[in-house]
Amino acid sequence: MIDVNLSLAPKQFKLIQNLIYQHAGIALPDSKQTMVQGRLAKRLRALKLDSYDQYISHLEKDNGGQEQIEFINCLTTNKTDFFRENHHFRFLSDTLLPELKPALEGGSQKLRIWSAACSTGEEPYSIAMTLRESLRDSVDMCILASDIDTAVLERCQAGCYPADRVVDVPKYLLHRYFDKQKDHSDEANCQWRVKNSLRDMIRFRRINFQDSQWPIQTKFDVIFCRNVMIYFDTETQRKLVERFASYLQPEGHLIIGHSETLSGINNNFELVGNTVYRLKPGVNERTSSSETLTKVSSSVTAAAAVPAKTTARSTPASSNAPQVKRATTGFSPTKEPVHPIIVGEIYGSYESKWISTLLGSCVSACLYDDRMQIGGMNHFMLPLGSADSTTCASYGVHAMEMLINALMKLGADRRRLKAKLFGGGAVIRTSETRWNVGERNIDFAKKFLEAEAIPLIASHTGGTQAMHIRFHTRTHKALVRVLDDRLAADVVEVEKRQPKPQSARDDAVTLF
Ligand SMILES: C[S@@+](CC[C@H](N)C(=O)[O-])C[C@H]1O[C@@H](n2cnc3c(N)ncnc32)[C@H](O)[C@@H]1O
Structure with a gap:
């Protein structure tokens, strides 16, 4: 049983003051100690912790960032009114x-x-x-x-x-x-x-x-x-x-x-x-009219398919989740921007746009928050990377976390995230077992989603075909195009060469 009257010691309050200052810039005065104790008691209860020391160390180790968000939510003061200061x-x-x-x-x-x-x-x-x-x-x-x-x-x-x-x-x-x-x-x-x-x-x-x-x-x-x-x-x-x-x-x-x-x-x-x-006059130069803060619109133009001139290979991709729209056709041009990503990149946005990528044995997870209309995609090559490559989005283990964090930064709630999964084809025909990488990638991504309780809503994975996918950041619609042999060969070539994993750039998440 958690003692809700547990008191926050001055030393613990100091640590809380430092953390909220560091995360939100809020300078909590000493007089707020009782208020803070009352508000954080809720978090201790929710996490079934029985001391503030435990809570502080949980917060300091909070890799996913969810507790940081809850912590900030607890300590902000939100008083407001309609036509306040009229x-x-x-x-x-x-x-x-x-x-x-x-x-x-x-x-x-x-x-x-x-x-x-x-x-x-x-x-x-x-x-x-x-x-x-x-x-x-x-x-x-x-x-x-x-x-x-x-x-x-x-x-x-x-x-x-x-x-x-x-x-x-x-x-x-x-x-x-x-x-x-x-x-x-x-x-x-x-x-x-x-x-x-x-x-x-x-x-x-x-x-x-x-x-x-x-x-x-x-x-x-x-x-x-x-x-x-x-x-x-x-x-x-x-x-x-x-x-x-x-x-x-x-x-x-x-x-x-x-x-x-x-x-x-x-x-x-x-x-x-x-x-x-x-x-004051002269402080800022006039800005160009191309700058964007577009209106919120509930309607989105989706990419339509056009007839293909291509030959699709025969082995079907496996899926035990509902299938996404599977188009053996090309994508027609779209008025909305298309942001292509390559292996080792992550992209998320709340702007209305498509994210696209080409996949052979690599896997892309598309994660999204329906309510906030935010979505993003990663593209990873192997499930696990060495311990010193923590910033490397070419490895699923980092790419999944990095995508989640990027979406949360945009305002998504980790608890509401859903997933669509693509790729992991056995596109590289060789007897070497190391090329069984597609299956390992799929397996990893599914296990990760399960462990994080992120529902897998749709997938198009496995098979022997390379694919081109597009994912819409706001409608979360996904389109899959199976590549013809010539394009597939290019994708396979890239994967065979296994370029050194690239570090995700700081600006890999482009917002607004
Ligand atoms: C008292 S409310 C003001 C609301 C409204 N502007 C008004 O005057 O009625 C202060 C708001 O600032 C927000 N806030 C505090 N620190 C912030 C930060 N570092 N970045 C953005 N918002 C912050 C809080 O979450 C809270 O909702």
Whole structure:
């Protein structure tokens, strides 16, 4: 039986303070010791641990990163409200949007706003309603809503709030942009769900301000970062504001919380309203219009098949999971980008695109999180590698973990991951047993998935054929094309040469 009243010793609290500072930049004051003890007791119970020392060592050894996420989720403070600090929304509707309106409605400019540290979503939805009320629907406008805390981000994305959470939404906006859930007839207990038309203006991402790279390639007209910097020390605030400045359009706005200031933090900004700052003229160059922060779209164009001129070999691939669409045909061109990967590479994204690769005896696992619409693929050559090759994605043992971590970094939840598996063909015809590698790869991948409780939804593995696969990052649809002898021979040649495993590059996961 776990003692829930177990107390957190000052020494243990110090370690917790260091860990949360290291992972999230949050500087926990000593006065929070009791609060931290209460919040972490839940984790001890969930993990069936009976001391904080055990918990700390579990956290320090947390290779998969799942406990790190739970730990951060426990220690963040997520208070927020609709139209909180309403003067910011009035600034948008009465000052900024009227200035931008001609260019926006004329189509020569698009509007990009980031709700950085959005918590459960009241802030980005308040921004979205303000934009909808001020601008024509035809304006190209998009909001990025991000938070480090995956639990609040899920609630943000779900966009469903009990009656007492929507009291600050003016009635006419509530009826225009929310649907009352029918299963709750009682007015006081009913739930209000944000309409899809409003939610579709928003993209939801897990972003930790402490990460060395943010999955963003656009510049924003406005960044809201309210009531977060109070949890950071001055140095962390300084670095964060400097980074925000580089993600703003020239003379873009940074809006912060009522008890925060940029005074003494960054002098590239000027105060133009109540806690509303603007980049001083000349600070950022104008950016190219090719930068992307595309709208969330539920519809995806899938690659269609075209007739093949090829001869398929006869041995069928084995599968005990449902078969993926097996096309002995070519892939037609697609409007969406196709990102090819080769052996030793990993690629994951929440952008709507295809990942493709050519497989002989190598195996590719495609992992995905339906709810977050995130997917990725690896491509490995052998199940296991030597102990000193921990960063090498050519070995299944690392490639699987690295793909999982990459997807989690993008916001996927490890517990929701599902898999599709491809390759592992006996394409190299030789009597040498070492070439039985395809089967070993498949066996390894299946065992790994089983051990990690990741359901295998579909597969096309084994056989004697090389294949070309495509996997869609958002729909998670997979297409398989069996290669003709000539192309297969090229794949076999590459595998025979067994190039030295390449290290996965730091930027192997391209985001946004
Ligand atoms: C008090 S809420 C603010 C919500 C909203 N901006 C508002 O003002 O109503 C602070 C949010 O900051 C997030 N946060 C804390 N540290 C963060 C970090 N390092 N990176 C990103 N978000 C972080 C927390 O998860 C929490 O949801």
